[in-house]
Amino acid sequence: MLETRDLNAYYDESHVLRGVDLRVERGEIVTLVGRNGAGKTTTLKTIMGIVRARSGEVTFEGRAIAALPPDRIARLGIGFVPEERGIYSTLTVAENLTLPPVIGDAAWPLDRIYELFPILRERGRAMGTTLSGGEQQMLAIARVLRSGAKLILLDEPTEGLAPVIVDAIGDLLLEIKKSGITVLLVEQNLRFANRVADRHYLMVHGKIVDAMTTADAVAREADLLAHLGV
Ligand SMILES: Nc1ncnc2c1ncn2[C@@H]1O[C@H](COP(=O)(O)OP(=O)(O)OP(=O)(O)O)[C@@H](O)[C@H]1O
């Protein structure tokens, strides 16, 4: 569904993505793991067109997208949930869910959103600012489903959340996967990654240095945790 080939990106003269090659098949959950500063967020931003690739290609459903502007990329069905979650803090939960532009037939109706996220119905009149971290993350994911994303790019969705909330987010991702949505997930929490993902890429200094199945990652957990420094 998604492929990057020899993707290179810079911030000014700083060469941050150094030939990133990765693939995500339809219906998979794939994680990108790596230490702070490895280039994980930049990879998601480059796929989304927010950071421009200086060279290399990104293909989505067989179509070259690296030269497209971010709004066109979003319209093809890629949703991005940034680390800061990107919800409107001065709008209510319900307003946050009615606002996203609904694109194509993949867009989830509100009823379906509320079925998967009953807490968002309960909290419908609450302002974004009053939500817990876990509720904010759920709202952010719900917004991209509402907009019709077929592929979701998630940047560290579990960061700062209590273990029981991390488990709830994991359950949600597994439900979303059942409905055919594809997820590329940046994650530092290896146990969470192993629970939800099919495969993992390990990124070091702007390069993908390893591709692992979840079984590989579980077998190498001690090594990986030492590398990640967590
Ligand atoms: N807007 C920016 N301008 C300049 N340099 C940046 C910018 N954003 C990130 N960088 C640098 O690019 C490199 C990769 O950053 P990136 O945010 O992609 O890493 P990351 O793997 O997501 O790290 P983290 O785990 O801390 O989120 C780092 O050296 C970072 O300091």
Ligand SMILES: [Mg+2]
């Ligand atoms: Mg990051």
